[in-house]
Amino acid sequence: MKIRLLVSDEHYDAIAAELIKKGIDIDDDAELILSEKNVTVTHLIARRGDEIYRLETKDISHIESFAHDIAAYCGGEEYRLSEPLRRLCEILDPKEFIRVSNSVIVSVSHIKSIRPALSQKFTLTMKNGAKVDVTRTYYYIFKEFLGI
Amino acid sequence: MGASKAGLIGVFVLLLIVVLTVAAAFMIYKAAYKRKINRRLAEGREAEIKPMMSPVKFVVITLLSALGALFLLWIILLAVFAADKQKMVHYPTLYTIDESLENSPLSRNEYGEIKGYRHYTKEYEKVLLDVYIQESFPGPFPSVMISVKSRESFDYGKMKAEVSFGNKNRTGILYGSREEEGGLLVLDNGGYKGDITFTCDLFYDKNAVTMEPDVSPDESCRLDLSIKEAGVVACPQLGITVE
Numbered sequence: 001m002k003i004r005l006l007v008s009d010e011h012y013d014a015i016a017a018e019l020i021k022k023g024i025d026i027d028d029d030a031e032l033i034l035s036e037k038n039v040t041v042t043h044l045i046a047r048r049g050d051e052i053y054r055l056e057t058k059d060i061s062h063i064e065s066f067a068h069d070i071a072a073y074c075g076g077e078e079y080r081l082s083e084p085l086r087r088l089c090e091i092l093d094p095k096e097f098i099r100v101s102n103s104v105i106v107s108v109s110h111i112k113s114i115r116p117a118l119s120q121k122f123t124l125t126m127k128n129g130a131k132v133d134v135t136r137t138y139y140y141i142f143k144e145f146l147g148i
Numbered sequence: 149m150g151a152s153k154a155g156l157i158g159v160f161v162l163l164l165i166v167v168l169t170v171a172a173a174f175m176i177y178k179a180a181y182k183r184k185i186n187r188r189l190a191e192g193r194e195a196e197i198k199p200m201m202s203p204v205k206f207v208v209i210t211l212l213s214a215l216g217a218l219f220l221l222w223i224i225l226l227a228v229f230a231a232d233k234q235k236m237v238h239y240p241t242l243y244t245i246d247e248s249l250e251n252s253p254l255s256r257n258e259y260g261e262i263k264g265y266r267h268y269t270k271e272y273e274k275v276l277l278d279v280y281i282q283e284s285f286p287g288p289f290p291s292v293m294i295s296v297k298s299r300e301s302f303d304y305g306k307m308k309a310e311v312s313f314g315n316k317n318r319t320g321i322l323y324g325s326r327e328e329e330g331g332l333l334v335l336d337n338g339g340y341k342g343d344i345t346f347t348c349d350l351f352y353d354k355n356a357v358t359m360e361p362d363v364s365p366d367e368s369c370r371l372d373l374s375i376k377e378a379g380v381v382a383c384p385q386l387g388i389t390v391e
Contacts, residue, residue: 008359045209108189111189113186113187113189114182114185114186115179115182116181116182116185116202116203118203118204119204120204143199143202145193146185146188146189146193147188147193147199148184148185148188148200148201
């Protein structure tokens with residue numbers, strides 16, 4: 001049995017040792033996840049083609065959902081994630097990442113500029129050149145998040 | 149029709165000004181808003197920047213405020229001019245209709261019955277007064293028209309007409325003259341309600357100097373008109389009485 005650990009660094013070793021003792025392997029690629037409450041991850045495991053990558057969350061610009069695929073944009077490249085968007089909202093640092101639509105999470109530190117639209121929307125220009133819309137549903141959440 | 153069209157155009161222009169002003173204010177606000185949120189983005193969430201209302205909210209509030217201010221201004225102007233109107237005294241005006249109306253019902257010697265007017269006649273020794281009193285006041289046409297026609301075939305020289313009227317504040321005299329046969333004088337009461345005395349002195353000598361006090365007229369006509377509310381006119385000389 002393989003399990004992925006999403007816990008704080010201080011608890012990681014103890015929990016990992018305990019699981020290994022019981023015959024459970026720790027694998028970042030596993031579908032089963034054991035996560036600690038109120039703990040945010042500092043990295044995500046992603047794929048590009050056949051290769052697996054470890055993405056630092058501080059390098060991720062934004063994460064976008066296309067049907068069943070979740071794409072993370074990092075360093076100008078596109079990677080595939082296995083976690084659903086809703087799950088990512090829970091494990092990513094809420095002070096750094098914010099959901100701006102039903103299909104996009106952005107990293108605030110990677111926003112280059114914000115352009116308000118006539119209706120209750122914003123258009124975000126990311127540092128990598130990508131444009132992301134803050135939809136009406138998330139308009140006030142985003143405003144409150146930024147304090148504008 | 150012309151007045152209502154002008155009024156509509158005026159309202160349209162006013163609304164256009166309001167819309168353009170709000171649009172300009174919105175463009176300026178949007179630019180300031182964009183600058184502020186990007187400054188917040190750059191300085192971080194902990195920066196001391198007060199939140200601003202969204203541009204849409206700004207437009208709605210500005211538009212409602214502008215319309216409210218316009219409405220308030222309209223009420224004030226209405227009150228001011230209504231008060232002024234009440235203080236205004238309407239004075240009668242006396243003038244002659246000249247030959248430019250030759251082919252119209254108001255041309256001289258072609259009066260008869262004029263639609264919209266009640267026709268009265270008053271005979272004097274040598275002249276005949278045809279008096280036309282408007283059936284409903286106020287209207288765009290003169291309230292009273294008086295035609296002075298000679299009953300004999302002679303050319304009378306001059307005619308001096310006067311209208312005197314009085315109210316609590318003022319009494320005035322108006323003067324008009326014709327030096328040709330016949331003629332139509334028009335008395336426009338201008339909204340004035342009260343007693344108006346019309347006198348017409350005729351000088352059969354064309355050379356008579358009517359302004360000289362010692363020159364007496366050869367014939368005098370007089371009508372005492374009393375204009376009541378709703379334009380009802382009484383005149384004892386014409387046999388018109390109002391209870």
